[in-house]
Amino acid sequence: MAAAKIKLYTNHGCPWAHRAHISLAELNLPFEEEIIDLSVPRTPEYLKINPRGLVPSIEYNGEILTESAVISNFLADQYPSHLIPASDAPGGAFLRAKIAFFVDTFISKTTGHFFKAQWGKEEEIETSVKEYVEAIVKEIEPLLANAAPFFNGSDKLTQAEVLTGSFVVRLFTLPKYGVLPEHILTDLSAKAPNFYRWGEAVSKHPSVLGIYDEELMAAKTKERAAKLRAA
Template sequence: MASYTNGESNHGDSKGIQPKITLYTNHLCPFAHRAHITLEELGLDFDEVIIDLDKPREQWYLDINPRGLVPSIKYTVPGLYDEEIITESSIVAQFLADARPSHLLPSSLHDPFSPLFRARLAFFVDTWNTKVQGNLYPMMKAEGEEKEKLANETVAAIEKEIEPLLANAGPFFGGKDKPTLAEVCFTVDRMDH
């Protein structure tokens, strides 16, 4: 087992250790896309188990994720982690990005500006999830006046809560030139045709 001092492992070069990742997912679930995009952006290999969302979850999956939701990951690093289960899409994406610092989420250890960027990014994702995300699915399913009302509420929430947080964005969050965890966590909504 590795020990840690000041956030750094004394286990050796952890960059050379490849985690074994099993992704429990469903390709039609927009929230599961967060995990897929993060894994692809980080270039991590993973096994995939498709969960049928049209039927009650089997007990083996409820043992992994008692809520029965996707995505979930099983994350194993020999000598460090033994089959840790991570659930909830934003948390899965955050965990993976923390485990492998990249353009998605820079490490806080070596750059004095990274903690501030990470805090702003976390606030943005939380704001999106709590102020806007909840309106999207009901809005897509609604009809007539209810749909228009929800659409107006969603636009108002975006204008009030999201737009001010994007003042220095371009082309990506925080003025970055590559996608960040902000894009991963807020651009995954799927429109049914």
């Protein structure tokens, strides 16, 4: 396949944009990036690329795609790899469905509690942490019973980790900066050992760590929490 011209519109602080970076790193695709400053209103030029004004967006050989899952799934399909099988490969449609269910469950059942634990009201942090841990135990732990160390027995990253890794690396790195209570990790290691083992592997993977600056992320998360709590 001739090398495609790829431009990613991104912000390194955004967990959704981080998904596209994980895809591009794992697929070893060269790309140009433009950092979108989210602290100011979007320019008219960027709003033409993404009328919602969100990151990430991607320009692929002159065509625009927006929404992180759409972008990462497109790249995984365009460049067949270890990340996810084609739907017509043996067992492929079934594994794709399992990955889709895992990602949907992770995002819909856990991330709300995770965000609230980071920048919700001070007096609600412990409740959000408790609800987050409970959601991981109930919803995610059983889906990782055969992780080795990645989803469904894979020894390489899969699309399941591409689409959740940005949240997992935040979970495993931010508590030591006081952004989340440190006991969130000890609770998870005791109550959700499959998840904990998987999360440790995900949060150390080079493709997940590529653009991630944990000190900067901790500082920015604290700043955002202070602003939201003062409002």
